[in-house]
Amino acid sequence: MRETIEATKGVADKTNKLSFSQFPGFAAFIKENHLRAYVDEVIRQSRRLKLPLLKLLESMPEEQLVKLSLESNMEFFQAAEDNKLAELLEVSTNKWINDQLEIIGQNDIVAEDITMVGYIRKISMLKFLPLYTNEPVTIIEIIKEIDLYDMEANLASTNTYINLLKDKIEKNAAELKRSEELYRQAQGLAHIGNWTWTLADNKLKWSDELYKIYHVEPGTEINYELIYAFNHPDDANRVTTETQKSIATLKPFDFYYRIILKNGTIKILHARGEIITEGGQPAQIHGTLQDVTYEQLVQEELQKKNEFINKIADTTPSLIASYNVNTGKYTFINKALEKILGYDPAEVIENGVTFFSGIVHPDDLPGIIEKNTKALEEANANPPADGNEMVVEFKYRMRHKNGNYHWFHTYGTIFDRNQEKKVEHVLNVSIDITEQEEAEQALQQKNLQLQQSNSSLEEYAYVASHDLKEPMRKIATFSDRLLRAEYDNLSEESRQYLEKIMNSAKRMQHMANELLGISIISGNKSFANTNLDEILHDVIETLEFKIQEKNVKIEADTLPTVKVVPGQFRQLFLNLLNNALKFTANKENPYIKIKAEYLSPKQVSSYHILHAEKYLKISIADNGIGFDNQFSNKIFAIFQRLHSKSDYEGTGIGLAICKKIAENHGGTISAYGVVNQGATFTIIIPV
Amino acid sequence: MSRSTKNLVFIVDDDPDDREAIRDAFRENKHDHEFVFMENGNKLFDVLSTQFSQTYPAIILLDLNMPGKNGKEILKEIKEDATLRKIPVVIITTSSSEKDRDISYELGANCFVTKPDSYKELLHLTDSIAKLWFTKPAA
Structure with a gap:
């Protein structure tokens, strides 16, 4: 310890100084003859003078x-007799400094003890001096030597005491x-600074943090005018008013205001303060300022x-509502309720x-x-590990305040759960689907009507073509009979007319047959x-005769098995x-290619x-006479012919049947033609 | 079954033109027979229910589409009757539908033909019918 080294310094000087004659x-005299009496005297004097240490x-x-005193005084007088008081003094001060004293603690010794101990020792010893000698020179010398020791002891003790104090x-x-550092750090962390404003001299004292908050050079002298200049123009008046109100009423203030730093930064400060009075008059204001810009932002x-x-x-056209499944109370309902259903949300929350079960x-x-109920049971039984709650959808009607029912599509999900992971709140978002629903119903109605009209159209086609056949057959039959019966009586011209009637009737019968076929596809x-x-x-086999006759080459992919x-x-x-x-008839090297993919x-x-x-x-592609591709859609129409009857036979209904068949399979048929190069018919069906 | 020299032919059809045309075609073929026209099934069963075997026809030419009992129902009744079922029934109809044809044969029709488009064809048809089912007149 530093103190030890200091105390040790100058031991040699003291030894010389404290070498007495x-x-x-x-000392030997008191030690040998009056030690007990001396101790008694010391104790008596200590009590009389109220030695603090006592x-x-x-x-x-x-x-x-007494025993303790006897021991320590015995030690003292022995040292004095041996002329080793300097050493004793050093040992005891060291003991003191190092807190090694018996019974007494280092800090128990106070300043009074130091002087008082020396005085008590002196007067106690002097009491025994007359018993030792009557020699004035000796007496004077002894007193001088005691004083000298006392002074040295006093000095050493005082030094030690001072050292101890200094240390303390x-x-x-x-x-x-x-503590101050901690306080400063705390202020820094909280962005809070404190200030004292002395009203008499208009001086402000700032803590370090305030300089930082205001970006002002630390140590700058602060006054009210200087900081007032920082105030945001919109807030300046309020700051003054609030402060003055507080000074007038002596009540604390607490408000927020903005300041603009030199670099243009705007900060939001929270000001709090109280008025300190002197003799009932405001003298100082103590306050804090906290930079709450971030918190405020x-x-x-x-x-x-x-x-x-x-x-x-509030603007969404859907109902948003959350309710507590345990209390049945709504915690939130948006304003859309009023717009969509005409009810006041506040009333429903109550x-x-x-309420809702009443209008469903x-x-x-x-x-x-x-x-x-099922959804809630499931949600309670299986809380999702990943927090992704299931969404349950409902479709139902609710009654508007005006009595009309609206259709809703509701998406419901778990909003939160309690500590037991059971459902607490449910969130429902409901969309008014009345229009869609009505449109859908109208569409279904239309569809139904269309189906009905389609089927009645088919029925109509069936009946029409069926009933058409009767009179046609009769026209044909009776023309035939007429021709046969009256053959000889008819002119050649008349016979031709009858032939034409018969042919037309037959042709019409044929068409009626095919129409009948189409209607049932x-x-x-x-x-x-x-x-x-x-x-x-x-089919190829069926047509074998025609194919061979016309020498048509047929290439076909292997077709699959489908439904x-x-x-x-x-x-x-x-x-x-x-x-x-039919249309490859007059071409050279005619072919038909059938492909599938x-x-x-x-x-x-x-x-x-x-x-x-x-x-x-x-x-199905051929290299026949083809057709002008602009007619590619027309050729599927019933009775549509692109070629004259005389050139190519046919009723013009075959392709219409093909189209109808493709459609019956949910597919399409299309044609692509190039005049004199060929035609390709493509069927696509879902499989 | 009685085999008179004259074959009895029942023509059950609601269309008088067709009944006559069929009869005329048979006659033109010089087949010897007696024709009974019936415009519906009730008339047919009125005759058949007398149970005089003499009144049983050599053949019944039956149309399908008729008011009242349609041809299929009549056919079914005939073919389900132990005695009547022996009478050959030829369906002569406007219908060319596969369905009608299949059902007719299933019910026991002896033949199914679509009414011919020309008289010439009708002559061929009636000739074939006569050759198949009519007894030859005694030489």
């Missing part, structure tokens, strides 16, 4: 106190410094977000869930309750897995091949095809 004899010793028994002060100072941001959410919730259509209520839904390749080859109406595909191939054969939905663009995962495309 008369005192050792006197208070510590008072608690011990007299006997022990330094320790305290360090402690204080640390966060707050503002939060408020903005809240406003945003509220705005969305009435709780029963009676036919829809049981279903909703059942579904909702879409009624036939007897789909079966069909090997198209077999069907195609059956179709077999008879219709037979007819389809027959019509298309017949068609191709699967298509993905991406490759199929037509809206007229039923949606499917996969499509089958079959194309």
Whole structure:
């Protein structure tokens, strides 16, 4: 320890100084003859003079106190006799400094003790001096030597005491410094600074943090005018008013205001302060300023977000409501309720869930309750590990305040759960789908009507063509009979007329037959897995005679097995091949190519095809007379002919049948032609 | 079954023109027979229910589309009757539908023909019918 080294310094000087001539004899005299009396005297004097140190010793028994005193004085007089008082002094001060004293603690010794101990020792010793000698020179010398020792002892003690004090002060100072640092740091962390404003001299004292908050050079002298200049123009008046009001009423103030720094930055400060009075008059203001810019911005941001959410919730055309499943109380309902259903949200929040069950259509209520109960049970039984709550959808009607029912589509989900992971709040978002629902119903109605009109159209076609056949047959039959019966009586011209009547009637009968065929195509839904390749080859076989006759080369891919109406595909191939054969008749090296491939939905663009995962495309191409491609759609119309009857036979209904068959399979047929080069017919059906 | 020299032919058809045309065609073929016209099924069964075997025809030419009992119902009744079922029934109808044809044969029709488009064809048809089902007149 530093103190030890200092105390040790100058021991040699002291040794010389405390080398006495008369005192050792006197010390030996007291030690040998009057030690007990001397101790008694010391104790007596200590009590009389109220030695502070004695208070510590008072608690011990007299006997022990005497014993302790005897020991220490014995030591003292022995040292004096041996002329070793300097050493003793050093040992004892060291003991003191190092807090090694018996019974007494280092800090128990106070300043009074130091002087008082020396005085008590002196007067106690002097009491025994007359018993030792009457020699004035010796007496004077002894007193001088005692005083000298006393002075040295006093000095050493005082030094030690001062050292101890200094040590203490330094320790305290360090402690204080640390406290101040902590305070400063705390102010820095909280962006809070404190200030004192003395009204008399208009001087302000700032803590370090305030300089930082205001970006002012630390140490700058602060006054009210200087900081007033920082105030945001919109807030300056308020700052003055608030402060003056506080001074006038002596009540504390607490407000927020903005300052503009030299670099233009705007900060939001929270000011708090109180008035310190002197004799009832305001003298000082103590206050704090906290930089709450960040907190305020966060707050503002939060408020903005809240406003945003509220705005969305209030302007959205959907009902948003959350309710507590345990209490049945609504915690939130947006304003849309008023717009959509005409009820005041506040009123509903008051009435709780029963309000909604009261306006749900009676036919829809049981279903909703059942579904909702089931969903809640499931949600309670299986809380999702990932927090993704299920969404349950409901479709039902609710009654508007005006009595009309509206259709709603509700998406319900778990808003939050309690600590047991059971559902607490449910959030429902409901969209008014009345218009869609009505449109859908209207569409269904239209669809139904269309189906009815379609089927009645088919029925009509069937009946018309069926009934058409009767009179046609009779025209043909009776013309025939007339011709036969009156053959000889008729002119050649008349006979020709009758022939024409008969032919026309026959032709019309044929057409009626085919119309009949068309009308029953879409009624036939007897789909079966069909090997198209077999069907195609059956058809080719049927046409074998014509094919050989016209020397047409036929190339065909192997066709797959798919689900179709077999008879219709037979007819389809027959019509298309017949068609191709018909128009390749006069060409050289005539051929017909049949290709098949699967298509993905991406490759199929037509809206007229039923949606499917996969499509089958079959194309039948020939190198016949072809047609002008501008007629590619027309050729599928009933009774449409592109070529004159005299050139090519046919009723003009074959392709219409093909189209009808493709449509009955949810597919399409298209044609592509180049005059004199050929035609390609393409069928695409979903498979 | 009684085999008179004259064959009895029942023509059940609601269309008088057709009844006559069929009869005329038979006659033109010089077949010896007696024709009974019936415009509906009730008339037919009125005759058949007398149960005189002499009144049983050599053949019934039956139309399908008729008011009241249609041809299929009449056919069914005939073919389900142990005695009557022996009478050959030829369906002569305007219908060319596969369905009508199949049902007729299933019900026991002996033949199904669509009414011919020309008289010439009708002559061929009636001739074939006579050759198949009529007893030859005694030489």
